Amino acid sequence: MTDLTTARRSLFKAGGAALAAAAVVRPGSAAAAPDGHAKRPLGRRITFGADPATQVVISWQQLEKVTGPYVRIATGASGFGAPVAAELRTLRSELDWQEGDHSFPPHGPDPMYQYYLHARLDGLKPDTTYHYVVGHRDHDPATSTRPGEIASFRTAPTTASGFTFTAFGDQGHGYNARALTSLVADQAPAFHLALGNLSYAIHGGTANAEGGHPDTDTYDAARWDSLFAQNEVVTAGVPWMTTLGNREMEKWYGTNGYGGVKARITTPDNAWSGSTGIYAWRYQNVGLISLDGNDICLRNAANLDHTGGKQLAWLEQQLARFRGDPAIGFVVVYLHHATYSTADGGGAESVAQQKWAPLFDRYRVDLVLNAHNRVYERTDPIRAGKGTRQVGSRGTVTPFTDGTTYITAGAGGQALDRFYKGAPESYLDHENTGGTPTMRCYKKNSSSSTDTKVTWSRVRYRGYSLVAVDVTPTSMKVRALAADGGLIDEVTIKRP
Ligand SMILES: [Fe+2]
Structure with a gap:
């Protein structure tokens, strides 16, 4: 029995x-x-x-x-x-x-x-x-x-015995969103990271219908419940760890627009008393940090610097704590917005590059996961804003010497974005070195941007997809899977 x-x-x-x-x-x-x-x-x-x-x-x-x-x-x-x-x-x-x-x-x-x-x-x-x-x-x-x-x-073990976790963002509900929920179940993860823009209750076609704009945001509160019902088959058993996106800024609910998510979702929120969606936790040998990207986002600036520098100060303290903890081998940061990306759509965040990336460098953050752009993209390891060496699919990164890997996993179910300036897809067994990957950083509350040609955009895939990370005491194997389960990228992150 x-x-x-x-x-x-x-x-x-x-x-x-x-x-x-x-x-x-x-x-x-x-x-x-x-x-x-x-x-x-x-x-x-x-x-x-x-x-x-x-x-x-x-x-x-x-x-x-x-x-x-x-x-x-x-x-x-x-x-x-x-x-x-x-x-x-x-x-x-x-x-x-x-x-x-x-x-x-x-x-x-x-x-x-x-x-x-x-x-x-x-x-x-x-x-x-x-x-x-x-x-x-x-x-x-x-x-x-x-x-x-x-x-x-199942609760977490207290020793590092190995596990898998999954991640994607920009899910909403619908056919493709459901397919990815099923794919999460196939991975039997210990937990899932939901990388913001969870429900798409705020939806619509204009640039401002993206959260934080009560006059123009198009809203349907019931979409939250469609999301929860759709995902219950997995979320009833797999812990779903969420971070906040621009579409979680539902201004009419108050509290920086987070009154809605505070009623719907409970996250650890242990950064400080009253922090929302900003928290740190450890699962086996991995230290995990959830950040609020709305705090640094220029394009949808409704909550820009709403923590008044508190999040930045906490991030540094938390990274120092993690790196001083002998139980932690790997540090993973997850948030909605992209620090480095060459996708169109939301582009990349210059404030994150200026304020957060130096901390990711200093504390040797192994992996940064984000969504916001509805594609899959992986960078070469980056330090001081530059790619340090080319790491193709099935390659290995040693973050202590190479730098941090940044992955966009935003193709979670909603309409796909494109790569900026027409940069071609390039992924496992479909490598393409043509085109000129270009990073687009929006200006504050503006559709104008600063564009920079970059060399670190290593893998680009425009299709519904998720990330699965297989953790051992000495390595993290990051797999990117298309909606049919096919492998589109794989990279191994190793301790020195
Ligand atoms: Fe977004």
């Missing part, structure tokens, strides 16, 4: 009695009635806390406001434990923010409300598989017939 089967039987055996004893089910309440569609939890998501060996957040959504939301967890044959209360975060969206779709029943004429639940679990056992169920006063998972009611996640 599998652990899961045992756990399911234990849950059913415990049934209503255990839940009633914990005062979760109200006798004679709607829990005994047929389970209404709106009462069913949906869009379950796992996020690690700052310590992935012991801390996990389980988040989900309800279509109606619920009372007494909870999570129950089990490690196997012992059955599900007592309910752990979840926090309800209600988000109200006024109709005049939204597209016309929401001006008719059942959406109108009232504002749209979304109900997100978050349960923080602490003190978990490392390297352990937990099964869980989510419920509330009027939905008892012990009596539900919903398939897949029980989901599972």
